[in-house]
Amino acid sequence: DADVTQTPRNRITKTGKRIMLECSQTKGHDRMYWYRQDPGLGLRLIYYSFDVKDINKGEISDGYSVSRQAQAKFSLSLESAIPNQTALYFCATRGAGKNQPQHFGDGTRLSIL
Amino acid sequence: AQTVTQSQPEMSVQEAETVTLSCTYDTSENNYYLFWYKQPPSRQMILVIRQEAYKQQNATENRFSVNFQKAAKSFSLKISDSQLGDTAMYFCAFMNLQGAQKLVFGQGTRLTINP
Numbered sequence: 001d002a003d004v005t006q007t008p009r010n011r012i013t014k015t016g017k018r019i020m021l022e023c024s025q026t027k028g029h030d031r032m033y034w035y036r037q038d039p040g041l042g043l044r045l046i047y048y049s050f051d052v053k054d055i056n057k058g059e060i061s062d063g064y065s066v067s068r069q070a071q072a073k074f075s076l077s078l079e080s081a082i083p084n085q086t087a088l089y090f091c092a093t094r095g096a097g098k099n100q101p102q103h104f105g106d107g108t109r110l111s112i113l
Numbered sequence: 114a115q116t117v118t119q120s121q122p123e124m125s126v127q128e129a130e131t132v133t134l135s136c137t138y139d140t141s142e143n144n145y146y147l148f149w150y151k152q153p154p155s156r157q158m159i160l161v162i163r164q165e166a167y168k169q170q171n172a173t174e175n176r177f178s179v180n181f182q183k184a185a186k187s188f189s190l191k192i193s194d195s196q197l198g199d200t201a202m203y204f205c206a207f208m209n210l211q212g213a214q215k216l217v218f219g220q221g222t223r224l225t226i227n228p
Contacts, residue, residue: 031214033215042204042219042220042221043158044218048213056213058213058215092216098210099146101146101148102208102216107156107157
């Protein structure tokens, strides 16, 4: 089983719909992150959390919200989806040690029509 | 704010050749990490190699090695004896050890290994 699991893997939806992307991890890490990947732009940080109920904005948080109700789960919501939120979304986790890298899920490809 | 620049959008080499991917970054911090991630067509983000800024010795992982030039803020990746499975997007990333400890990514280099 994957250490960082994202669901769904792919999603197509319509403008204005509410969407939730789920992330769960079995690594026991405190730190969790949501990134967005667009072609030619690399990955950019949406939100991050260092503990349960700890929520921090990243560089592109507008239009998104997150929830961290348990250590192992970090969900990302689009309250009213718009076409320019079409992208590949990644969840990542990281342990507390300074030399710890981030571990990524397999991504959710979201298309908004 | 930190920035990461990869100036080579695409590269292509023959199997078994050596290839070097370039990365430069900008930061005022002294304590940080640098990473190379690989993203194959399966879209997973796979850690290739990491380097701590305080370590002068360049990191090596099997066929992958880096040339870390701290004063020049340069962090290139060398792939020796390239294999078809090395075909992927490669991202250079910076992580500050203060604050969010987030990754700041470059734009990526699409590497193709030809048979």
